């Protein structure tokens with residue numbers, strides 16, 4: 064009897080499962096704070112977004128959702144014939160304005176809770192259904208008088224009741240936080256939701272802050288979406304290349320959250336169905352990720368880095384993990400290396416050797432100093448090399464490795480054969496080393 068062959072569809076399903084399952088383990092028990100701008104709650108895509116959030120919670124993410132309400136508040140104020148003064152970025156919240164804010168935010172909160180209840184029915188992973196927790200988790204104080212104008216019930220975040228939020232997360236609940244803060248004297252203040260989300264993320268030592276809004280991500284000044292930014296790059300874009308106030312504000316929140324210790328900030332669009340899942344469960348993501356990895360610089364290597372690179376790779380060459388490279392070879396190829404520096408020391412390096420005719424390139428000599436391993440330096444490095452490859456029109460990258468097959472596989476590389484290599488590289492293949500060939504198509 065012949066074995067039934069898997070269909071193409073089965074293969075795609077298996078490939079998909081292989082790609083996403085490592086993320087389940089990676090994200091489990093991690094705290095993510097997701098900010099939803101007010102428009103995200105109003106659009107037709109919110110049902111799916113709510114389901115995706117519930118799915119995140121159901122795979123073990125400790126999930127806090129902070130929402131904004133700007134368009135809904137503005138609409139309600141217009142209906143009431145109120146046009147409050149704006150000072151800088153802040154609206155003056157007098158008593159009638161605050162009454163409208165309470166009404167709108169209360170209704171939005173009920174709506175979000177209802178969507179989450181609906182979302183639970185669709186959650187694919189069974190177990191106890193996630194519950195939504197609300198409460199007086201945020202304390203605020205008046206923003207005070209700015210330029211001589213009293214902002215009244217417009218507030219600034221004073222503190223977060225971290226223990227109370229953690230207790231709800233420990234109980235497996237999704238914590239929902241509206242843009243409202245309470246004062247010890249029992250007053251309510253309207254706070255800026257994006258700032259609130261950054262503060263909550265930092266107070267909870269969140270692994271990720273995800274900002275869901277009206278943009279695909281951050282652009283590089285020439286209209287290209289940046290998939291990845293270091294904190295330093297994000298600061299530079301903020302200063303010199305931000306498209307408009309909206310992008311500047313997004314970068315402000317991201318930079319602030321990173322400075323406050325949040326490892327990664329993701330910016331994704333509410334207009335793309337499934338954007339949240341694509342960002343968090345695929346290697347390349349879909350929006351922009353800003354990483355606060357603790358290195359000072361990631362840049363193309365210079366001749367003066369050669370000593371540092373040699374120091375880093377020599378022990379790995381000794382162990383046979385990396386192929387030996389002479390100083391002379393390094394000198395001629397130095398432009399193809401990137402280095403990560405910490406306090407003027409090379410703590411990680413990697414190279415991209417192009418095969419321009421085949422629109423292919425080799426990712427090589429990736430090394431992270433032992434003291435810095437497990438801190439996602441490798442991740443940031445390989446993503447920087449792939450970004451470089453894309454910028455040069457490369458459509459697939461490959462790696463030859465004896466020790467890191469699994470590491471590359473988890474980063475979207477598939478085992479390939481020698482025939483998949485450009486001929487020039489195949490001819491240099493060292494049969495004695497018998498390295499595995501790994502290949503990744505760049506989207």
Ligand SMILES: CC(C)(COP(=O)(O)OP(=O)(O)OC[C@H]1O[C@@H](n2cnc3c(N)ncnc32)[C@H](O)[C@@H]1OP(=O)(O)O)[C@@H](O)C(=O)NCCC(=O)NCCS
Nearest residue numbers: 428429430431436437438439440441442464466467469470
């Ligand atoms: C492989 C290497 C670059 C990873 O650097 P890193 O900064 O520690 O990587 P990240 O922090 O992004 O990823 C760490 C994860 O990869 C895993 N990992 C590290 N080395 C691995 C390997 N050789 N095989 C499989 N997984 C590996 C870690 O266990 C960790 O897993 P976790 O997230 O489940 O805890 C680093 O270990 C290194 O320099 N190794 C020696 C050189 C080498 O093998 N280079 C690759 C050939 S070019």
